[in-house]
Structure formats: structure tokens, C-alpha cells
Amino acid sequence: MSSPYIAITDADRAEMLKRIGVESVEELFADVPEALRFPFLELPAPLSEPALMQEIQRMGAANATTRTHRLFLGAGAYHHFVPAAVDHILRRSEFYTAYTPYQPEISQGTLQAIFEYQSLICRLTGMDVANASHYDGGTAVAEAAIMALNVKRTRSRILVARGVHPHYRAVLRTYLQGQNFTVAGDEQPGTTLEETLEQVDETTAAVIVQSPDFLGRLHDLRPVARKVHGAGALLVVHFDPMALGLFQTPGEVGADIATAEGQPLGIGLNFGGPYLGILTCKQDYLRKIAGRIVGATRDLDGNPAYVLTLRAREQDIRRERATSNICTNQGLMALASTVYLSLMGRQGLRRVAELCYHRAHYAADQIRQVPGYQVRDDLPFFKEFVVQCPRPAARINAFLQELGIIGGYDLAQDEPHLENAMLLCVTEMNPREDIDALVDALRKVG
């Protein structure tokens, strides 16, 4: 049988070939070197739709999921609640089977959704401008650094706090490698934000900080902004959008550029992607921002409408002089977060932030009482906190796994100076009885 996705019949083909003036389909490939044409391919045999569904479900059975296990793992990917309505909107063909809205007259749905996304993100963050999204939190950080280097053309150094997620710091270094830029400030495990800030000098284009940081701690960024601006550098703040239901916004503290991993806003864990890169800036840097931007305008008859705008920054217009090479963004994920933010609204965002905060603190208070366990709480935290265990975190996690619990992130690789440390995450998806089960398990493992 022919592929279910192809509609051309043998009779169609014969007639089309005749019109084209060739004898066979093979003739259409005459430009391909003959010796290399139609090679042997070692590929699995095709599967029918029911067989494929069975096969993939069989493979999937080997994965632990949030349905089969209690999850206390975060570290950059978070188990938050996704309302059913979000996916029902994403499943509308009108959204997911369209492409970049190059023809605005027939793309007003996508354009209005992006415009509302930009507006919601600006309101949530207190920033002036948001682009139409980036690949993920890590690439948003890298683009923010490139943007800062373009704004501060005579400066070549990026300082990044150790508290910025290790993957984001890695992506930043990947993007800037081989050019005459330096990335510094985070080399030593345990480097504090204050220690990084002491390195700010007249060659520093930007300082990148994260709050809550990788270890979950909240920092007061107002004095940080004063110090960074005093040295003539830009402040890039990486934030958790969920924390903004309660805590300081990057706009309030004076960030010049702010970035986030938008995955908590209505996007599932998906084994690490697709996620959503949030990239925002102050009005002053509008023409240096990367990626698509949608603006409001009117049509010939004066009707309200939306359109891609400030296109002169982009690769398809400006080629080697573009602000970035980005073309495709994460459109559908931006739509997910737009629907999510609309459903949650002011009250829902606050409630989720409160649930995360209070449940995480409840968990910390309970764990503190288990003999041998200590909670590091030198700074306030939001939904993640560091627990120092009586033995290596990997061994604790192996024990928890047997009880159907996925424990915290093992910090042995990233922060070896914190002995036997684990980063635990508690969200609105961890009700009190799950937390109590975790604490009981820790008491058993000792």
C-alpha cells in the first residue's frame, strides 16, 4: 500500500509525467550523479499505524513519568500544573500547522497571539519589550550576552554569576567561543554573587545573574543593579516566571535585559524540550534585540491588525549584518504560555507562587528534623533548596527510586564543595502527603 500521506495515484503520475515530457520519475533525477543515485538504505521496515502505536508504547513503558513516580526534581525543568485547556488550544490545526506569519492578512491569529504573549510577558516582568520567543532559557541568556556586546561595542567581557544554571553558562560559552570575548566570574565552585560583582570593570559589557539562582536562593537585585550600572555595564537578570507571582520583577530592580526559561508556564517536561526562551529588554535596546517582534497597526480600511515589525534586524533581510541568525522561534510554546497566563491570571499566578513557597518551606522544615539532614537556608528561597545529606545524594536517590520517588538533583558534579548535597524542588504538584512520604523515606534511609 502507498503512504497514507500521499494522494498521487499511478494514473495521476503517468499523466503528470507525460505533461512534464519525461518517461519516468527516475528521469527527473538525471542531475544526481548516476553512481550515487538511489543508494541502499538500512532502515527498519515500515509499521502500520496500530503496530507503531503498540511499539512506541512498549518502548515508553521503560520510562518513569510524573504519573508513575513522585517527583522532587527541578534544576531547570519543572513539574507545574498545565490546565487541560492549554493543550486543546495547541491542538488547533490553525495554530500548529501554520508557519511564521509572513502573510499577515491570513495570519492574524498567530500574530495576535504573539502580540498578547509580548504584552503578558512585559506585564509579568515589568520590562518594556519582549520578543516573540527564543529556543530556551539557555539560548536566551546567550542572545542577551550578544545583545549586550552589541550595545557596549568597546567592551568585550561578560561576567556571569555562579548561580546561573550550569547549562546556561555552558551554552553562553558555546555561543561566544572563538571570538575575542571573555566569559568570567563563575569559574570557582562556591563563588558568591558578591565575589563575582567585585570583578566588574570598564571592560565588562554585562553581568548576568539569576534569581532564584540555580540553588533556589532569592537575591535582592537592587544593590546589584546599582553596582553594575555604576561600572557602566548592563545588568542581565535571569528569572523564574513562577516566582514573579510573589517576588521582585526584573523591571523593578532595574534590569536592562531579562531572560527566563518559560517552560513552567504551561509547557510539559518533555524530557528537556521543546521549552520556551523568554527574552526581554528596556526600550533603549529595542533595535538590538534578536528574533521576531509583532506590532499593532491598521489595514487599508483602518481596521486594527497585527504584523511582524522591525524586520530590518533579521537574518532574511539583513543577512550577515543581522542581530542574530535566529529564524524559527518557539511559536507554539509561546502560545502555550499565552493561554496559560490568560487562564491563571492575576489570582492563579499568585496562588501557584504561594503553593510553591509554602510547600517548599514545609518540606524544608520537615527534612531539617530528620537526623543527619541539614537544610541550607542562609538566603531566602522560593521552590528549591539545598539539603545536605548524611551520605552521597546518588545513594539516597537510588533508595528513593525503589519507593517510587524521584529525589532531588545531585549537586556532586556542579558544586562539589557542598558535601553530599541534593537540590530538592517542591511545586503545586507536590501535595502535603507526597512531602510527608518523602520525609518518611528519608527517615528510613537515614
Added chain:
Amino acid sequence: MNTYEPPIFELSSPGKCGVALPEVDVPASELPASLLRQDDLDGMPELSEPEVVRHFTRISQRNFCIDTGMYPLGSCTMKYNPKLNEETARLPAFAAVHPLQDPSLAQGILRLMAELQRDLAEISGFDAVSLQPAAGAQGELTGALVFRAYHLDRGDPERTEILVPDAAHGTNPATAAMTGFTVIEVKSDARGNVDLDDLKRHLSPRTAGMMLTNPNTLGLFEEEVEDVSRLVHEAGGLMYCDGANFNAILGVVKPAALGFDFMHYNLHKTFSTPHGGGGPGSGAVGCTALLAPFLPGPRVREVTLEPGEDRALDRTETRYELFMPPRSIGRVKVFYGNVGMLVRAWTYLRLLGKAGLRQVAETSVLNANYLRVQLGDLYPPAVDRICMHEVVLKGQLDGVTDIRTLDIAKRLIDYHFHPPTIYFPLIVPEALMIEPTETESRRSLDGFVEAMREIAREARETPDLLHAAPTTTPVRRLDEVGAARQPVLCYQQEQGCF
């Protein structure tokens, strides 16, 4: 057609929330007063669930999409997005898995990724694949960084130039510049191929490599691609294949056999994952063994454990594990890539198998050539020869002076077709780049031909219809200049946005 839907902020009124959330079920802890936000989330919308659903459903209906009609947007491969893909990617066994959970708890998903790496490598003839890049442009960035790492590793730091044909996608020069290379443009010849003489003039000890799309952006197979590869290699450079047009040669020829060292796959074009209104895409990359050590990671590999090794096994066991290539350029993204897109691509590949893949390429090329001969008498082809999966025509109708390609494109909308890509490639005046894909039926191809021929007639007889088009859409042509001159980029509480 008045389908106006106000911005969501205008539908909001205080006191509503569209989600039933849990109550706080633990004792409240004290909040750090000095760190709280000051504005109480002012201006965030407040709506019920039905209001939100109706709003987004209403605006969705102001979109054209593949499921409503033919979308021959050249270079974008707007083929049908199979519904099965959407189901498999949403299975909790793949969608509800944390990327940092112990690999022993993620063997199913790692196996799927290993199989996709293997199959993509086989189709392209490469030795290694990394699934990490999020989109084609990020695949290009990965390639440029790998090229530099390779030359530096050989102790050859002077290779600072990347050659790019004048017909290339904008992402090629933008990528080369973003990674610190100097971009050198190479001309195309009269048959639409890379001009070999011009290429020779630009090759030097400074050449790091060349980025080439094949089939190229004129929709033509590079007739001298083997010579191009040979010349670049002789000069010490590497060959990058922009895989945007891979659909045309699936199962027909392996890019590695043509001399390419590295390529990106657009899983959202060739392998049917949806475009999502502008992403998420997936830009997996493949390369030769020579470049494999530099790939970004983590990648996935299969390891076979024999009885007696490490643990008490009573039989041979296959495990999948994540690893970082030895001289990797590093991560280009958090975690491992757009895994949801990988599940969709895996689904597509397994459903089609070998024969199905070749049928994709053959039918996409058949459909494009059919449009070429059915329209070529009215709309002159940029280059008159057999094309691959897309055909580039010119919107220059004989004897018509006041109609531009833009007018033709806008009029097509009134006939319920998405316009082709227009004014690209830049080297073709008034370009109309038409890519029907293999999933269009004869009936829809004929409908498109009929519309284009009718428009050619209108251009002569009733040109005002074209100048005024589109007229059947929710909005008409827009004031784009005004939008850029005085940008309104977010909704303001007091003045709204219009």
C-alpha cells in the same frame, strides 16, 4: 468579514480565574518582605476558562494553515503534519519525563533518540548525529562552530572565511557572521549552479568551509556539486550542507556521498513535525567521523553489557546512555534537544520506512515539475530546466507592467491558497518560489494552476483586482511602514494598542 476579536486584556474583569487550583495545605511560612513584588500583578488578565477558550478559538480562525489549504511556501516544506505524530509525542511516557531523572528511568526515550540518530545518519550517509540543535539556524551555528574547532584542533587558526552562494538562505551569512567568520559571497552561473570560476577565485588558505544548500534555493540540483566539494576540500576547507531542501533527495542520494562533511536536518520540514506558527523546530545535525568528536552533546549511545561485566548479568543487556563527545564544542541548548519533535520525527520515519521515504522525494519532485510545466508558459522560470522539490518562477507577465509579484501573491489569497515564498532567492527578480510538497493531491495542484492562470488573465484585464487584493480576508493589506516607524509592541492599559 468582520471577525475582529479584541485583545485579551479588554475581555478581563477583576475577580475571575480560569483554573481550579489547590488550597495551601501546609502552614504558611513568613515571606521575605523586602523581596516581594510591589505591584500585586496589576494588569494581568482575569478571565474564566470558557472566555479564554473562546478568545483563542476565535483568533485561530483568522489563520490560514496546512489543514485548510495548500501552503506552497518555498523552502519551508509545508507538508501535511500527520496526526499520529501528535498522539505519540503526547504519550505521558514521553511527555511527562524529567530530563535529569536517572537514565535507568528513561531507557525508552533514550532508545528512541538512539534509533533516530542511527536512521538520520543512514539516510544522509554520515557517521554521527547530534539531536541537540533546536532549529535549522541553530544547526548551522553548530556547524560553523564545529568547523572552527576542527581547524583549530589541527593547528590551523588562519581559516576565518566561510563561502556562501549568492542564492543562500539569510541564515547562512547571518550564522557565519554571528560565529565570527568573514562571509565571502560566491556567484551563481546561468544554469543556477555555483559558478566554479568564481568559487576558485575565492578559495584560499583562509577558507574554513562552504555552506551550500542542495538542491539549492533555485530548486535545482547542483550539477557540479562533486567538483565544488573537491575544490573546497583541496583548498583545505569543509563542506556544510544546509538541509532545508533535503525533502527532494530523501532516499535518492546521500549528502555525504556528494562530499559534504556536515549537515543539518530540518525535522520540521523534511520529517513532518509541525511548524507551530514559527516553531518549535528541530535542527539535528550529522557529520563524518572526522568531525564527530566536535559535535555538541550530550548525545545518546547504545552500550552492550556482557555477563560478568560490572554487574551480575545472566545475559547480554543493551543499555542507552548519554555521553559528551571528546572534543565537543559544548552544549548549544539546555538538556538534549526538542525531544517532543524527535518523537514526532521518529514516528514519521518508522511509519514510512525506506520505500515511503523515497516516495516522498519522488512525489515532491513530480509535483513541482508538474507546476513548472503547467505555469512556465505564463510565469517565466528563473532557470528553465528540470527542478527538484520546488520551482522558482518570475512574476513578470508578458506585456504587463504595473503588476508585481506581491500583487500576484496577495490575489492568490483570495483564491484560498497560501502564497509561495516571494522575492527569494534575492538573485531572481520578482521571484515566486513554489514548493507544493508530496502531500498535495492532483486536484489541489490543478486548482493552484487554475488560480495562477486566472490571475495572469486578471493582471491584463482587471489589474485593480490584484492591486486591491486580498479582499476576502479578516483584514486587508497592512500599514507596515507605520508599524515600524512608531512601534506598538505591547498593550497599554490606558491607550490600548490601536
